[in-house]
Amino acid sequence: MDFAYTPEVEEMRHRVRTFMDEHIVPRNRQWLRETGAGDPHPPFMEELKALAKSEGLWNMFLPGLKEDEPGTRLDNLSYAPLAEIMGRVMWASEIFNCSAPDTGNMEVLHLFASPEQREQWLVPLLNGEIRSCFAMTEPDVASSDATNIQTMIRRDGDDYVINGRKWFISGAAHPNCTISIVMGQTDPEAAAHQRQSMVLVPLDTPGVDVVRNIPIMHHLSPEGHCEVIYRDVRVPAGNLIWKEGGGFAIAQARLGPGRIHHCMRSIGQSELALELMCDRAMERKAFGKYLHQHGTVADGIARSRMDIDQARLLVLKAAWMIDNHGTKAAAKEIAMIKAVVPAMQTAVVDRAMQVFGAMGLSSDSPLSALWTWGRVLRLADGPDEVHIRTVARREMDRAMEHRGETEPYLTRPEDLAI
Secondary structure (H helix, E strand, C coil): CCCCCCHHHHHHHHHHHHHHHHHHHHHHHHHHHHHHCCCCCCCHHHHHHHHHHHCCCCCCCCCCCCCCCCCCCCCHHHHHHHHHHHCCCCCHHHHCCCCCCHHHHHHHHHHHCCHHHHHHHHHHHHCCCCEEEEECCCCCCCCCCHHHCCCEEEEECCEEEEEEEEEEEECCCCCCEEEEEEEEECCCCCCHHHCEEEEEEECCCCCEEEEEECCECCECCCCCEEEEEEEEEEEEHHHECCCCCCHHHHHHHHHHHHHHHHHHHHHHHHHHHHHHHHHHHHHCEECCEEHHHCHHHHHHHHHHHHHHHHHHHHHHHHHHHHHHHCCCCCHHHHHHHHHHHHHHHHHHHHHHHHHHHHHHHCCCCCHHHHHHHHHHHCCCCCCHHHHHHHHHHHHHHHHHHCCCCCHHHCCCHHHHCC
16 A cells, blocks of 8 residues: 555645645634624635636545536546545535545446436535535434434325435535435335435425434534435435435445545644644743653653554545545444544644633633534444444454464473473
8 A cells, every 4th residue: 555645646635735725824813703703605605616617626525527517537536635635624624525425426326317407406405506415314313323214205196205304414504505415214124224214305395394403512513414304305206315225224324434534634733733733832931941841741652653644544545445445445444534534633623722711711712612523423424332343243254264373372280391
């Protein structure tokens, strides 16, 4: 595995970083001010999106783009350092049309959509004209096990009728969010992994009710983590994605790349936290010494560097695995990074907050938001326990294949007899 960046990727890193430094970071305070005043999507964002698109910094996450589809065709290993840079500002990914949940939804449509669905929904998503949400998680069941999903999708003539309640649906409060991909049961009597299907449901369909934008750790996201109720929502049968009973397989295809994208951005957020911690430690004195000259602070700085670099290497390995062997073969690596990276992020940011003191808890620095997002990722796209369970099962499968091979390393009492 060679993780060295190619000259082409180095050029892209420079271009993305330059764009961030010149156009996004200087607008961050304006974004905070305007979203805090109640505008979830300040108008300047559309201007920046048009500029990024014109500069070819667009749809960089999707390796399978066709020649007539807008974007830069990068594999996962090449995209990782770019996502890391974008992750440093929480809203930056949208400017490059690389933000969740749109990235995962575009991948779903790219892989499974009919020609009509591609034209109606994928094309405007690729062009950044609309946004989308992914309605899977439900409040009444443990949604980490997708076979628990209770929302019903019932066939009625030429239509499907949807009834169910979803929550923590990211992006549903965005003013440009036009379409939701809804996962629910089409056949409760089928085998556990063939009960679910996915359908495209426009948010303006009668019966769709975005009930509320749920605060996360007392923070209200402008784009929303929403509760959405579907009451007798009727859509054409042509809105079914792929086939009935294919929902679980689609979810697995979608969540793998989505999880690695989250982890890539988290690396960038953790790097920013470490940079802030180091700057603060050079500026502040306590008990006659700069903070970084105190052993406990120095220890936190060193451990943060080691934690970030270890996590980055694991993310790059997962990206390499996906590129070379496919998402299924990389399942263990994806599970590992999804458990490792959010825990790393919260640990690094927590150390930075401690160095900042009370300011680290306030909105005067980005640290509290970065910590909150790291904590969210310990649940989003599956809780830690599910991913750790996956790693353990894969490891035990491997152990079963090699059972008994460790026996020569064991010592018995008779082996020690003189």
